[in-house]
Amino acid sequence: MPSARLGLLLIGLLTSCATLGKKDPNAGVVVTIQVLDTKGSPIPTAVVRHPEEADPHRVNSLNGEWYASELYLPDGGEIIFQPGMDLKLEISAPGYMTRNIQYKIEKRKNDVPVTLDTLEVDDSEIIAPTLEFGRDKPREGMPSGASN
Numbered sequence: 026m027p028s029a030r031l032g033l034l035l036i037g038l039l040t041s042c043a044t045l046g047k048k049d050p051n052a053g054v055v056v057t058i059q060v061l062d063t064k065g066s067p068i069p070t071a072v073v074r075h076p077e078e079a080d081p082h083r084v085n086s087l088n089g090e091w092y093a094s095e096l097y098l099p100d101g102g103e104i105i106f107q108p109g110m111d112l113k114l115e116i117s118a119p120g121y122m123t124r125n126i127q128y129k130i131e132k133r134k135n136d137v138p139v140t141l142d143t144l145e146v147d148d149s150e151i152i153a154p155t156l157e158f159g160r161d162k163p164r165e166g167m168p169s170g171a172s173n
Contacts, residue, residue: 053094053105056128056135060089060116063140071118071141075104081117108132120144 060071067089072081079099084091096104106112110130117123121141128137 054108054130054132054135055092055094056106056112056130057090057092057137058084058114058116059136059138060084060091060118061138061140062121063142068118068121068141071116071121074115074117076113076115077104081115106130106135116141 058073060068060073062068067084067087069084069086069089071084071089071091073084073091074081075096077098078096082091082093094106098104108130112128112130113125114128115123115125116139118141120143122144124139124141126137126139128135
């Protein structure tokens with residue numbers, strides 16, 4: 026009796042391992058975008074967005090990566106990444122120039138490094154406005170000195 030149980034257990038294991046190896050034909054290909062600065066460091070605040078999407082996707086704050094095999098559109102449709110498909114994405118981050126990329130999806134190894142240039146802002150000519158409040162103005166006709 027124990028050998029029959031062992032045999033059934035082995036058959037179950039072999040069957041489950043065989044189904045794990047099969048890939049769903051409708052599943053998309055994983056595309057990984059890694060957002061880096063000009064020094065090669067990941068940008069933790071970067072976002073990735075498809076032009077037809079409403080909301081951007083945040084990258085992983087530790088390695089600057091975002092990955093997906095499909096995108097869901099606001100109208101309920103979906104874009105499944107298939108080999109040979111042209112993928113257009115917009116990558117942006119605060120303090121960096123926004124970059125639009127187009128990538129042709131391969132069967133495997135779709136790792137796309139994207140470098141963002143820092144945004145150069147000349148703030149030397151910006152003058153901060155001064156706002157005066159009522160108590161900031163000296164009182165006229167009042168003696169100065171102690172209040173008691």
